[in-house]
Amino acid sequence: MNLKQIYNLKNDSRRIKIIQEASLDKNSYAGYKTENGLLFGTKEWFNAIEKGMIPIHTIKGIISRVYMSGHNDYPEFEIESNEGKTTWTREGIDAAYKVGSSIELIYVEQKYKRPTDITGAISKCVIEIKIAE
Protein backbone atom coordinates (compact mmCIF):
# COMPACT_ATOMS: atom_id res chain seq x y z
CA MET A 1 0.00 0.00 0.00
CA ASN A 2 1.30 3.41 -0.99
CA LEU A 3 1.31 5.84 1.89
CA LYS A 4 1.84 9.49 1.08
CA GLN A 5 3.27 11.90 3.62
CA ILE A 6 0.68 14.62 4.19
CA TYR A 7 2.21 16.22 7.28
CA ASN A 8 5.72 16.69 8.57
CA LEU A 9 6.33 18.78 11.68
CA LYS A 10 9.71 19.88 10.26
CA ASN A 11 7.81 21.86 7.60
CA ASP A 12 5.29 23.34 10.05
CA SER A 13 7.14 26.50 11.03
CA ARG A 14 3.96 28.08 12.42
CA ARG A 15 3.44 25.29 14.95
CA ILE A 16 7.11 25.10 15.86
CA LYS A 17 7.33 28.86 16.45
CA ILE A 18 4.17 29.11 18.53
CA ILE A 19 5.11 26.16 20.79
CA GLN A 20 8.71 27.33 21.15
CA GLU A 21 7.54 30.79 22.23
CA ALA A 22 5.18 29.28 24.80
CA SER A 23 7.83 26.85 26.06
CA LEU A 24 10.38 29.62 26.53
CA ASP A 25 7.95 32.01 28.26
CA LYS A 26 8.45 31.43 31.98
CA ASN A 27 5.25 33.33 32.78
CA SER A 28 3.10 31.14 30.54
CA TYR A 29 1.41 27.89 31.56
CA ALA A 30 1.61 26.77 27.92
CA GLY A 31 4.32 24.88 26.08
CA TYR A 32 6.51 21.88 26.70
CA LYS A 33 9.15 21.30 29.33
CA THR A 34 12.64 21.67 27.90
CA GLU A 35 14.47 18.49 28.89
CA ASN A 36 18.18 17.74 28.47
CA GLY A 37 18.58 21.19 26.95
CA LEU A 38 16.46 20.18 23.96
CA LEU A 39 13.97 22.86 22.97
CA PHE A 40 10.98 21.57 20.98
CA GLY A 41 11.35 21.95 17.22
CA THR A 42 15.03 22.89 17.12
CA LYS A 43 17.56 21.13 14.88
CA GLU A 44 19.00 19.47 18.00
CA TRP A 45 15.53 18.24 19.01
CA PHE A 46 14.91 16.68 15.59
CA ASN A 47 18.42 15.14 15.68
CA ALA A 48 17.57 13.60 19.06
CA ILE A 49 14.52 11.98 17.46
CA GLU A 50 16.56 10.66 14.54
CA LYS A 51 19.17 9.21 16.92
CA GLY A 52 16.49 7.53 19.03
CA MET A 53 17.20 9.66 22.13
CA ILE A 54 13.56 10.75 21.94
CA PRO A 55 11.64 7.57 21.08
CA ILE A 56 9.01 7.65 18.37
CA HIS A 57 5.67 5.84 18.52
CA THR A 58 3.63 4.74 15.52
CA ILE A 59 -0.09 4.16 15.16
CA LYS A 60 -1.22 2.25 12.09
CA GLY A 61 -4.90 1.94 11.33
CA ILE A 62 -7.89 3.19 9.40
CA ILE A 63 -9.45 6.66 9.50
CA SER A 64 -12.84 5.96 11.06
CA ARG A 65 -14.21 9.50 11.40
CA VAL A 66 -13.44 12.96 10.02
CA TYR A 67 -15.23 15.82 11.72
CA MET A 68 -15.16 19.32 13.17
CA SER A 69 -15.18 19.71 16.94
CA GLY A 70 -15.18 22.84 19.11
CA HIS A 71 -17.50 25.49 17.71
CA ASN A 72 -17.48 23.74 14.31
CA ASP A 73 -14.03 25.24 13.85
CA TYR A 74 -11.54 22.62 15.06
CA PRO A 75 -10.56 19.88 12.58
CA GLU A 76 -10.22 16.39 14.03
CA PHE A 77 -10.20 12.80 12.93
CA GLU A 78 -10.37 9.38 14.53
CA ILE A 79 -8.10 6.39 13.93
CA GLU A 80 -9.25 2.86 14.54
CA SER A 81 -6.25 0.62 15.21
CA ASN A 82 -5.40 -2.53 17.16
CA GLU A 83 -5.14 -0.40 20.29
CA GLY A 84 -8.66 0.98 19.84
CA LYS A 85 -9.95 4.38 18.75
CA THR A 86 -7.93 7.56 19.21
CA THR A 87 -8.68 11.13 18.13
CA TRP A 88 -6.24 13.63 16.68
CA THR A 89 -6.08 17.11 15.21
CA ARG A 90 -6.02 17.14 11.41
CA GLU A 91 -2.65 18.49 10.30
CA GLY A 92 -1.27 19.01 6.80
CA ILE A 93 -3.33 18.38 3.65
CA ASP A 94 -6.94 18.44 4.85
CA ALA A 95 -8.42 16.84 1.74
CA ALA A 96 -6.34 13.70 2.31
CA TYR A 97 -8.36 12.72 5.38
CA LYS A 98 -11.02 10.31 4.15
CA VAL A 99 -12.98 7.76 6.13
CA GLY A 100 -11.71 4.26 5.34
CA SER A 101 -8.22 5.33 4.29
CA SER A 102 -5.19 3.61 5.81
CA ILE A 103 -3.10 5.90 7.95
CA GLU A 104 0.23 5.87 9.74
CA LEU A 105 0.76 8.49 12.45
CA ILE A 106 4.11 9.01 14.14
CA TYR A 107 4.42 10.90 17.41
CA VAL A 108 6.83 11.55 20.25
CA GLU A 109 5.98 12.08 23.87
CA GLN A 110 6.63 15.50 25.36
CA LYS A 111 5.96 16.70 28.89
CA TYR A 112 3.62 19.68 29.31
CA LYS A 113 5.02 22.56 31.28
CA ARG A 114 1.86 22.51 33.41
CA PRO A 115 -0.23 19.35 33.16
CA THR A 116 -3.99 19.28 33.67
CA ASP A 117 -5.99 16.46 35.23
CA ILE A 118 -7.76 15.95 31.91
CA THR A 119 -4.87 15.81 29.46
CA GLY A 120 -2.31 14.32 31.87
CA ALA A 121 1.39 15.12 32.03
CA ILE A 122 2.41 13.80 28.62
CA SER A 123 1.46 15.12 25.20
CA LYS A 124 1.50 12.90 22.15
CA CYS A 125 3.18 15.31 19.77
CA VAL A 126 2.57 14.40 16.12
CA ILE A 127 5.66 14.63 13.92
CA GLU A 128 4.51 12.86 10.76
CA ILE A 129 1.29 11.62 9.14
CA LYS A 130 1.06 9.36 6.09
CA ILE A 131 -2.22 8.42 4.41
CA ALA A 132 -2.93 5.90 1.62
CA GLU A 133 -3.35 7.56 -1.77
Add this chain to the structure above:
Amino acid sequence: MKKWIYLIGLMLFFVANTNAAKSDFFGERDVVAAKGGGNAFRYMSQAELKAIQETGYLRGGLSGETYFTKDLYKSAAKAQSRLSLGSSPALRVEFEILNNPTLLRNGTKVLPANGMIGRGAEFMTTDLVKVRLINWQPFR
Protein backbone atom coordinates in the same frame (compact mmCIF):
# COMPACT_ATOMS: atom_id res chain seq x y z
CA MET B 1 -64.79 47.75 43.11
CA LYS B 2 -64.05 47.71 39.34
CA LYS B 3 -61.05 49.92 40.01
CA TRP B 4 -59.61 47.36 42.49
CA ILE B 5 -60.13 44.45 40.07
CA TYR B 6 -58.37 46.48 37.37
CA LEU B 7 -55.44 47.26 39.67
CA ILE B 8 -55.05 43.61 40.81
CA GLY B 9 -55.22 42.51 37.17
CA LEU B 10 -52.52 44.99 36.25
CA MET B 11 -50.28 43.74 39.10
CA LEU B 12 -50.73 40.09 38.05
CA PHE B 13 -49.83 41.04 34.46
CA PHE B 14 -46.52 42.59 35.58
CA VAL B 15 -45.64 39.66 37.89
CA ALA B 16 -46.28 37.18 35.07
CA ASN B 17 -44.13 39.12 32.62
CA THR B 18 -41.29 39.53 35.09
CA ASN B 19 -41.18 35.74 35.51
CA ALA B 20 -41.35 35.26 31.75
CA ALA B 21 -38.30 37.43 31.30
CA LYS B 22 -36.33 35.14 33.62
CA SER B 23 -36.90 32.06 31.49
CA ASP B 24 -36.45 31.41 27.83
CA PHE B 25 -38.88 29.93 25.38
CA PHE B 26 -37.90 26.35 26.18
CA GLY B 27 -37.97 26.54 29.95
CA GLU B 28 -35.56 27.44 32.67
CA ARG B 29 -32.82 29.73 31.53
CA ASP B 30 -29.39 28.25 32.22
CA VAL B 31 -27.41 30.78 30.25
CA VAL B 32 -25.70 33.35 32.36
CA ALA B 33 -23.36 36.04 31.28
CA ALA B 34 -19.70 35.41 32.09
CA LYS B 35 -18.46 37.08 35.21
CA GLY B 36 -17.29 40.64 34.85
CA GLY B 37 -13.75 40.92 33.54
CA GLY B 38 -14.47 39.44 30.14
CA ASN B 39 -14.02 35.71 30.77
CA ALA B 40 -15.42 33.51 28.04
CA PHE B 41 -16.04 29.85 27.25
CA ARG B 42 -15.33 27.35 24.56
CA TYR B 43 -16.93 23.95 24.33
CA MET B 44 -14.34 21.55 23.01
CA SER B 45 -12.64 18.18 22.80
CA GLN B 46 -9.63 16.96 24.75
CA ALA B 47 -7.57 17.28 21.56
CA GLU B 48 -8.20 21.03 21.51
CA LEU B 49 -7.45 21.47 25.20
CA LYS B 50 -4.15 19.70 24.49
CA ALA B 51 -3.49 22.14 21.62
CA ILE B 52 -4.17 25.11 23.94
CA GLN B 53 -1.82 23.68 26.56
CA GLU B 54 0.87 23.36 23.90
CA THR B 55 0.49 26.82 22.40
CA GLY B 56 -1.45 29.11 24.75
CA TYR B 57 -3.88 29.92 21.91
CA LEU B 58 -7.46 28.82 21.26
CA ARG B 59 -7.57 26.14 18.54
CA GLY B 60 -3.82 25.73 19.03
CA GLY B 61 -3.30 28.88 16.99
CA LEU B 62 -4.73 27.45 13.77
CA SER B 63 -5.51 30.04 11.12
CA GLY B 64 -9.13 30.77 10.25
CA GLU B 65 -12.21 31.62 12.26
CA THR B 66 -12.18 31.14 16.02
CA TYR B 67 -15.49 31.14 17.86
CA PHE B 68 -16.24 31.46 21.55
CA THR B 69 -19.14 32.42 23.75
CA LYS B 70 -19.94 34.04 27.06
CA ASP B 71 -22.79 31.59 27.64
CA LEU B 72 -22.33 29.03 30.38
CA TYR B 73 -24.05 25.74 29.60
CA LYS B 74 -24.16 23.01 32.19
CA SER B 75 -24.55 20.08 29.81
CA ALA B 76 -22.97 19.02 26.53
CA ALA B 77 -26.43 18.60 25.00
CA LYS B 78 -27.44 22.17 25.86
CA ALA B 79 -24.16 23.61 24.54
CA GLN B 80 -24.49 21.58 21.34
CA SER B 81 -28.08 22.68 20.88
CA ARG B 82 -27.69 26.41 21.58
CA LEU B 83 -24.40 26.82 19.72
CA SER B 84 -25.51 24.56 16.82
CA LEU B 85 -22.44 22.39 17.23
CA GLY B 86 -21.91 19.51 14.82
CA SER B 87 -20.43 17.25 17.49
CA SER B 88 -21.02 16.91 21.20
CA PRO B 89 -18.34 18.71 23.24
CA ALA B 90 -16.39 16.82 25.90
CA LEU B 91 -15.36 19.86 27.94
CA ARG B 92 -16.37 23.37 28.93
CA VAL B 93 -13.25 25.54 29.15
CA GLU B 94 -13.31 28.98 30.72
CA PHE B 95 -10.57 31.39 29.78
CA GLU B 96 -9.42 34.98 29.87
CA ILE B 97 -8.34 36.59 26.61
CA LEU B 98 -4.85 38.07 26.92
CA ASN B 99 -4.57 39.87 23.56
CA ASN B 100 -6.97 42.10 21.64
CA PRO B 101 -8.40 40.12 18.72
CA THR B 102 -10.70 42.03 16.39
CA LEU B 103 -14.18 40.62 16.80
CA LEU B 104 -16.05 40.07 13.55
CA ARG B 105 -19.02 38.71 15.52
CA ASN B 106 -19.71 40.26 18.87
CA GLY B 107 -22.44 38.43 20.74
CA THR B 108 -24.24 37.49 17.53
CA LYS B 109 -27.22 35.14 17.87
CA VAL B 110 -26.35 31.59 16.75
CA LEU B 111 -28.53 30.42 13.88
CA PRO B 112 -30.01 26.92 13.66
CA ALA B 113 -27.63 24.45 11.99
CA ASN B 114 -26.60 20.78 12.22
CA GLY B 115 -30.13 19.95 13.32
CA MET B 116 -29.75 22.19 16.38
CA ILE B 117 -31.90 25.16 17.38
CA GLY B 118 -29.16 27.71 18.02
CA ARG B 119 -30.21 30.88 19.91
CA GLY B 120 -26.97 31.13 21.91
CA ALA B 121 -24.60 34.07 21.49
CA GLU B 122 -21.26 33.79 19.76
CA PHE B 123 -18.13 35.84 19.21
CA MET B 124 -15.81 35.28 16.29
CA THR B 125 -12.41 36.51 15.18
CA THR B 126 -9.88 35.57 12.54
CA ASP B 127 -7.02 36.75 14.77
CA LEU B 128 -5.15 34.41 17.07
CA VAL B 129 -6.71 34.34 20.52
CA LYS B 130 -4.14 34.14 23.30
CA VAL B 131 -5.69 32.88 26.51
CA ARG B 132 -5.11 32.15 30.15
CA LEU B 133 -6.98 29.01 31.14
CA ILE B 134 -9.19 29.58 34.17
CA ASN B 135 -10.90 26.23 34.51
CA TRP B 136 -12.04 23.23 32.54
CA GLN B 137 -15.01 21.04 33.26
CA PRO B 138 -15.62 17.65 31.65
CA PHE B 139 -19.23 16.89 30.74
CA ARG B 140 -20.58 13.57 31.98
